[in-house]
Amino acid sequence: MIIVLKDRITDEEVKNVKNYIIKTGARIHESEGTEKKILGIIGDKRDLDQMALEAFPGVEKVIRILEPYKLTSRKFHPKSTIVEVKDARVGDLEPVLMAGPCSVETEEQITDIAREMSGKGVKILRGGVFKPRSSPYSFQGMGETGAKWISAAAKQYNMSVVSEVMEISDIDVLYDYIDIFQIGARNMQNFKLLKAIGKTNKPVFLKRGISATLNEFLMSAEYILSEGNEQVILCERGIRTFVQYTRNTFDLNIVPMIKNVSHLPIVIDPSHATGRTDLIIPITLGGLAAGADGVMVEVHPKPYEAFSDGNQSLNYAQMNDLLNAWGIIRESVLKLRQQKFEEIEKNVSNYTR
Ligand code: PEP
């Protein structure tokens, strides 16, 4: 439920409305529209009477929200969220590039990739050190040693680091080495991990589960926001379908759909979405044209020697090709983004009318 307050509501009137809500045990999420104040109500609302709320002095209208997600909903929070990571702004006009190996392998490997990627304008370096592998016999990641290497490499080239945590104890291990915590597809519904990450003060990169619906995806983000951490970046990384020629199926629909229903930024991961190097460029372009706020791509100097996911990693020359292709459509995409931003801005100010 959302309560839109009148322009000239007094402090006393606000207090009365809030007290009424708090008495039912529900939580209040306050949000300033451009003109008016909005109270979002979260929790069990069985005791809340819409008619009674509308009768309070100072209340303009009460809107029922049917979606189960609240804090992640654009209705609760009409303005788009921009997640700041050093000088990168995920969710702002310019889509953000994130690149790096699937796994951090050696100090030389990650330092070389950091140098190459920073030279190409990539601001966020990815690299897993705790690896969720489908087989227990596959490379499991370098752990804290790898975290030290990626942190040093990023520092040397003035980049930020995103790396995955697989369990709660990984949070403390990685905390000082990374700038963004990644929650992988397999852990999207690890609710204890989501709650723990929600208590931290670093941005979170939440990947969509392989068979997660839009509601499930946003409810997982809701877990993080409801613990107080609002810096969540969503990631579409492909879902499991009957299609067998690619590792997963990239769900392009979800990119504009998320923009419609949520204020959180959404980034695409064409590497995991396709599992094929040759599809990374077209899928990146499609996703960015559809409104994605950034792209995360796997890159390796010698993909054929990679410890993991070499078959979906670009080499440096292919990364150049991707950037060139992006350069061809960039101006047009930025124009479309600007239009969309203005539309949202208009909705924000119309919202409370
Ligand atoms: C990864 O980013 O390397 C990864 C394991 O991704 P996902 O959780 O999407 O499979």
Ligand code: MN
């Ligand atoms: Mn990978």
